[in-house]
Amino acid sequence: MFSLIESFYILLLAGFVGFEVIKRVTPTLHTPLMSATNAISGISLVGSLVAAGSDQFVSQMLGLVAVTAATINVVGGFLITERMLKMFKRKERKQQ
Amino acid sequence: MTNYLLEITYIISSVLFILGLKGLSHPESARRGMHLAEIGMLLAVIGTLLGQGIVTWEWILIGLVVGSAIGTAMSIFMPMTAMPQRIALSHAFGALAAVLVGINEFIVKGHEITSGLMGALGFEVLFGSLTVTGSLMAFGKLQGIVKSAPMTYKGQNFVNILLFFITVGMFMYLVFFPQNILIFGTMIALSFLIGIFIVLPIGGADMPVVLSLMNSYAGLAAAATGFAINNKVLIIAGSLDGSSGFILSIIMSKAMNRSFANILFGAVGTPQVDTSSLHEDRPITRFNVEDAKFALEQAERVVIVPGYGMAVAQAQYAVRELSDELEKRGIKVEFAIHPVAGRMPGHMNVLLAEANVSYDQLLEMEIINPTMDTVDVAIVIGANDVVNPAARTDKGSPIYGMPIIDVDKAKTVIVMKRSMATGFAGIENPLFYEENTKMLFGDAKKVLQELVAEFKKN
Structure with a gap:
């Protein structure tokens, strides 16, 4: 099941894609970028779910804490990113 | 759900993550981008729940409910001015999840752990645990729980470098003798310490760099998790996060005129400068x-x-x-x-x-x-x-x-x-x-x- 080389290919290519995409992120949105990537890195949730859903007690407990922590990141991260992005408005919508 | 279906779900998630970040290139497209990323995350979670041979559900449910409640509360009640603290804290959470998954993998695999797997697990727990404590320290400094001024002592660099080499040495030992649980545990404990030590000498104004670095480390920990449990969406999402933190660190270090190498290894502590050399005698002009x-x-x-x-x-x-x-x-x-x-x-x-x-x-x-x-x-x-x-x-x-x-x-x-x-x-x-x-x-x-x-x- 363990395919090191294949994983390295993916790591490198995804890294390059990430670099090119994120280079173009406007500096105005650097804080939302941080909280968005934070939410996305909550993808550890996937691994945590597998652990929490196994049939071994130790894994379940480690998984429980991991699922909680990762969910805080995913849910909180996306919500706060949206809250921030909602604030970035252009003049015409501004009052006065 | 068959394995292929699961892999396809993960591929779609990965694409949605990339498109989501692409949306951030302009405030107009940013929110739509985030929706795509959210759908991507939802797909990955549903795919995992259905396709990864889950047998017990109660712990998953508790974790999801508690985590969602805390996450929602934090994002609603946290004032915008506390955003740096929140970002620091969430890096700690993300990294904690990665560390725990790594520890679990170590315990479950037991005697089957190969050198290759140990390499991945090692990176995962190393980056993960130093991000956990480093981010908590940053959180403490930003929140004012820990003194925000740089804390330095004699021989600090020596201690940090020594710790670093001991930890790396343990990691290398583990790659050859992967089953040594004592060394594995000590290595994790030491990297928790390193996390604290590298943020100690860093003052408030350098926090943008620390947060960017922790962003990057948290991503690398997630990517290493993907290596360890052979899950591609983790590798992709982790490297997106990693490169984001990497780019931000570069931008921040350029803006502070620090070499990137200096920052990459966390040696960000500001040299406390001598202020006496330049003293102005000219008068100032006041305005009311x-x-x-x-x-x-x-x-x-x-x-x-x-x-x-x-x-x-x-x-x-x-x-x-x-x-x-x-x-x-x-x-x-x-x-x-x-x-x-x-x-x-x-x-x-x-x-x-x-x-x-x-x-x-x-x-x-x-x-x-x-x-x-x-x-x-x-x-x-x-x-x-x-x-x-x-x-x-x-x-x-x-x-x-x-x-x-x-x-x-x-x-x-x-x-x-x-x-x-x-x-x-x-x-x-x-x-x-x-x-x-x-x-x-x-x-x-x-x-x-x-x-x-x-x-x-x-």
């Missing part, structure tokens, strides 16, 4: 609120340069009111944002956007600098080192070479400051003694409110 109003009324173009002091004084709303008053009089108002102004990347932008400043008024340093000599009045609010012309002219200055916003080139500079105290780095600022610089002392928020009231009189 009426003088400021008079100068502003005559202006055609005004540039406002906010710094951390604006955040501390909670002056962003008053700033926006002033900008409204000026615009009502047909004066062009722009905001010049230095990349490291504040405590996290983009800090000033978020605060000003919250106060309803239009995002097309928020300009980067590189864009505003070439036109600075056509600016009639530049208002510096709670910023110091990022407008210090010594960075351009004084080779002996510790910030020499650091890119600054060239406010001194504006026809008039109004500096709002509480007192003549030096900035974070403790460096004298010759800007304050220039002929075209006018000092307006007082609490930024109070002074701005008085200024706005003055404008509203007529």
Whole structure:
């Protein structure tokens, strides 16, 4: 099941894609970028779910804490990113 | 669900993550992008729940419910001013999940652990655990629980380097003898320590770099998790996060004139500089609120340069009111944002956007600098080192070479400051003694409110 080389290919290519995409992120949105990537890195949730859903007690407990922590990141991260992005408005919508 | 279906779900998730981040290239497309990323996350979770041979559900449910409740509460009740702390805290959570998954993998695989798997697990728990404690330390400093001033002691570098090599040594031992649980545990404990130690000597103004670095490390931990449990979506999402933190770290280090190597290894501690070398004897010119109003009324173009002091004084709303008053009089108002102004990347932008400043008024340093000599009045609010012309002219200055916003080139500079105290780095600022610089002392928020009231009189 363990395919090191294949994983390295993916790591490198995804890294390059990430670099090119994120280079173009406007500096105005650097804080939302941080909280968005934070939410996305909550993808550890996937691994945590597998652990929490196994049939071994130790894994379940480690998984429980991991699922909680990762969910805080995913849910909180996306919500706060949206809250921030909602604030970035252009003049015409501004009052006065 | 068959394995293929699961893999396809993960591929779609990965694409949605990339498209989501691509949306952040412009405020218009950003929210739609985030929706895509959210769908991606939902797909990955549903796919995992259905396709990864899950047999017990109660712990998953509890974790999801508790996590969602805490996450939602945090994002609703946390004020925008606490955003740097929240970001720091969430890095800790993400990394904690990665560490726990790694420990679980170590226990479950037991005697089947190969050198290759150990390599992945090692990176996962190393990056993960130093991110957990490093981010918690950053959180403590930002929240004021831990003293935010740099904490240094004799031989600090030696201790850190020694710790680093011992940990790396243990890691290498484990790659050859993967089943040694004692070494594995000690290695994790040591990297928790390293996390604390590398943030100890870092002061408040360097927090943007720390947060970027932790962002990157948290991503690398997630990517390593993907290696360990052979899950491609984890590798992809992790490397996106990693490269994001990497790019932000580069931007921040350039803006602070630090070498990237210096920052990459966490040796970010500011050298506490000798301030006696440069002492100004020239007189300063003071302004009161009426003088400021008079100068502003005559202006055609005004540039406002906010710094951390604006955040501390909670002056962003008053700033926006002033900008409204000026615009009502047909004066062009722009905001010049230095990349490291504040405590996290983009800090000033978020605060000003919250106060309803239009995002097309928020300009980067590189864009505003070439036109600075056509600016009639530049208002510096709670910023110091990022407008210090010594960075351009004084080779002996510790910030020499650091890119600054060239406010001194504006026809008039109004500096709002509480007192003549030096900035974070403790460096004298010759800007304050220039002929075209006018000092307006007082609490930024109070002074701005008085200024706005003055404008509203007529």
